[in-house]
Amino acid sequence: MHNSHGPVVPTNGALRPLTTARLDPGGLLGQWQERNRAATLPHCIEQLHAHGNLDNLRRVTGDTGGAAASYAGYWFADTDVYKTLEAALWHGSEREFVADTVELLAKVQDPDGYLVSYFQMAANRDRQWAELPSSHEMYCAGHLIQAAVAAARAASGDPGAQPLVEVARRFADLLVRRFGAGGEDAVDGHPEIETALVELFRVTGHRPYLDLAARLVDLRGRGLLGPESRFGQRAYYQDHTPVRDAAEATGHVVRQVYLLAGAVDVAVETGDAELLAAAERLWGSALASKTYITGGQGSRHRDEAFGDAYELPPDRAYAETCAAIGGFHLAWRLLLATGRSRYADEMERLLYNGIAASTALGGTAFFYSNPLQLRTGHDGSDEDAPGARLPWYKCACCPPNLARLMASLHAYAATGDSGGLQLQLYAQGSFAAAGRAVDVATQYPWDGTVTVTVTESTAEPWTLALRIPAWCADARVSDPDAVIAGGYARIRRAWKAGDRVELTLAMPPRLVAAHPRVDAVRGAAALARGPVVYCLEQAGLPGELAGVVFEDLTLDASAPIGVVRDHPAAPVALAALVQVADAADEALYRPLGAAPPARTSATVHAVPYHLWANREPGPMRVWIPVVPPPR
């Protein structure tokens, strides 16, 4: 049983994280968490050794051993170490790696608290703090601090980890001295430090950390990163306009969502309603017109950026894994701050689609970008648009980010408040706070039945709240007193151990269309069931479609969609009727109205998008052209 509040523990807000949460490996989220512990985390540690991240640190201490003399990887490669460390700490595993790394970091740290191995190399020392648009120094500090927060909260019994808190505080103290009130007006080109400083404040109670975070949020958008930033675009650095004044999410997606997460943290701790409203407004703008059906964000490879409103190409979707993780973190903060179910809906959508798709079944290969379509003949040699998941990346931010999220996944499934418990993500496991505890049994998301058993209760009545996802048009609760409103079914009573409630979320297959302004998927539909978005893969086509060009399939929207359980490629597949035209001899441009007629039809099986590319590599699409075309 994990005994922790997890990575985010606000002192204010509508909801609170639970003190106790456990995912059962019999459920999908528990399986993912266990795979993370057994496969992903050891893989990450292995990759850190193989790619020189740890050697980069050792080199600063003069202990180069047999390592190459030159720095390896990006100048922010230390963060991959920190994220992996954080994952290990949430899991409470890999203690040798943890102890060794913490000991190493304490040695690497300069006396004044500075700790970025790239800029601690002799040749680079005079560049410290001189290149903030691109240096990622505060970004590095932020991930160090996040690992230390895990050390403080999750591994209190692990003495090897405790020095990490002091290492992180020394770096944070340096930041406060240098960039705090009265110090230099500066921000880092890549936000991340803001959330970290607030969380360190929450761990330590040391107010200057919060004050610095608030200051850094407010210093953005004032041109401190220079008028001539990369591509001349201040939005890339989130320095185009102050957060409070911005009208819509824009620029580099990860930077935008990390910054907004920091803004929410600051707003919650300082009671800054204006700032909280700005964060809701900005992310709301992205959800309204710049978010893929998978929850992914980032329509452009160039600059890893949001596009214009309704610019959502499936094939060139960037939808970076770290952006999805950042969105999940942001949604969690907004859920805690506001209690609004839409944010839990968004966490769910991201978790089962945009985030889950990034990891291979075995847990040791990953996507960095998460396109919603891969075409016949796609050249997968580009790391940014590979045809299959890769074990690691030159910029390896995503895999260890996944590791730390999955290691702390238990913390996000439920919340509490003075009035009771709220189940947000339906996962088999146990969840408790303040003398109230429940067990959850479910095969969600493959099945919509969720059985909640109270295992511990206080004497006074309290409310059990069960989230009703926005995708669900037919939710039933076994308790006749349940009140469904505002995205939750609420049951208030004096609970006793053994009480049981059953929630049934009907999840018939759905055909989804996009807003008519989304030009890129006009005339196409996506298949979904429950929170899970589906896709078609060439790999799964029946033999009768051998030789057909994948892009020539069209979905017959008038035919029923079947549910296929225990499909070889997925716990639940969807059976759909497709028609196939032979378009091979068509001209690229032709008079309107003369499309080729259907040649044949067949039943195909769509699989969850998050499971794509686990069979043989090949074309895939989430959005399938529909006949007859919808109005």
Add this chain to the structure above:
Amino acid sequence: MHNSHGPVVPTNGALRPLTTARLDPGGLLGQWQERNRAATLPHCIEQLHAHGNLDNLRRVTGDTGGAAASYAGYWFADTDVYKTLEAALWHGSEREFVADTVELLAKVQDPDGYLVSYFQMAANRDRQWAELPSSHEMYCAGHLIQAAVAAARAASGDPGAQPLVEVARRFADLLVRRFGAGGEDAVDGHPEIETALVELFRVTGHRPYLDLAARLVDLRGRGLLGPESRFGQRAYYQDHTPVRDAAEATGHVVRQVYLLAGAVDVAVETGDAELLAAAERLWGSALASKTYITGGQGSRHRDEAFGDAYELPPDRAYAETCAAIGGFHLAWRLLLATGRSRYADEMERLLYNGIAASTALGGTAFFYSNPLQLRTGHDGSDEDAPGARLPWYKCACCPPNLARLMASLHAYAATGDSGGLQLQLYAQGSFAAAGRAVDVATQYPWDGTVTVTVTESTAEPWTLALRIPAWCADARVSDPDAVIAGGYARIRRAWKAGDRVELTLAMPPRLVAAHPRVDAVRGAAALARGPVVYCLEQAGLPGELAGVVFEDLTLDASAPIGVVRDHPAAPVALAALVQVADAADEALYRPLGAAPPARTSATVHAVPYHLWANREPGPMRVWIPVVPPPR
């Protein structure tokens, strides 16, 4: 009267450039050429002064004058000087600039022939030839040579220009010594030198230039640029596979089309049918599935690259101006080599759309990328996707490339062979070769009537060939003996001065659909008339549509399209009926089938795509959603 063969004069091939060609400023092409001379060329010269390109050269001679001490712009900034010089030479104007610059270049050149000002700075000299993947040194040599070719062919009466030929030869001779047979096996990351060397061979008859060009074409695709090129993608540098073996056009578009142009030149001069076939095959693959309706190529901003087959997003179309110019140059070479009308069709499509759109009405502002759609709320602050044409660019390759093309535009309108003359682009002007001459009168492309008057003839019969564009379904020739076949109407007879032929190309407005595999424009149509592609702009909407979101317009495909002459924004506009739905409150994703109904309808005027963004800035689209949706 221009007296020149123009930039490309093969010694073999199906067709030959004319010895004499003149565009009349009463026709559109003539107007463009005159605008280029009067506005674009002086503007380019002004920008070269303002942006330090000429100072970069002066600095090498030690004559820094009052100029900044440091090099300005990209390391290949010399090429902007060369392209401008070439433009001036084809025009025979700006003689002072020409003489001064040629004198300067002769001074800057090293004794061994080297001439790249960036790498002639003291601090960079040891980097010469050491960074070929990115250095652009041969690319710089190539543009120098192209300017020298213009000096040799177009300005034989301009003594100030003649030393340029010797400067170029000295650099070419250095390349031959260093990289010729028996020398270093190497290629430049950016092709361009290949066409230049072949043309210098054509000017001088010096075979080693041709041999080196052939060698450089054949050395591509052998990993000489290193396995770890930019993004790990050898296709970016056109070094992924030998030209002869490649199956499809890919990678950086400008590099691909420049390389193919060089391959055609080499193939024509060496009688290498395999290489010519490879160039036709590769560019044919691009035309079949990777080319916009405007002729533009380049579906991705990232890497300025081709996308996968049928990946043709209108909003993120890169369609770089230089790629369109490169495509035009390539098509011209293929036309001369093969005599196939499809290549002249492609030149025409590019000229009136992909190329023409890049230049503002006044001739002093330009697009670098040429998207086919600009959305409401587009952030135009990015140089790579601005909302309006800009006077110059950090990477200013396109404007002077336009200048040199327009300065030599007369050379591309017609061809000759032993059997007669062929009119390829219909332009008001005079065209002659080998004692055969015609005057052409036409208001093409606004009108489909072309009147050809023979002004000079040899005694023996010859064939006048008039291209019948592939877009034209109804072509009529006044002469009953005309034979229409293979893309030309051919009239063979003993012509005498004063003979007249009238060609009438019917050009009713057309609604065009894309291949069903082009997902990005499914359910949409483009308007075209003759060779001109049209677009809708918010700027041109009638008052009754004020306040409507531009993206909510749909084209009523059942209504007739009207032709509006002398529209305030275009010589010919097209009137179409649109319906408008109010989609403001629609969810981003919704059940299939529940699109909002039309609220109102109105007649709107589409203008030629190449004239967009000449009124107030705002949304634009070539592909308009259609009701009822096409099958």
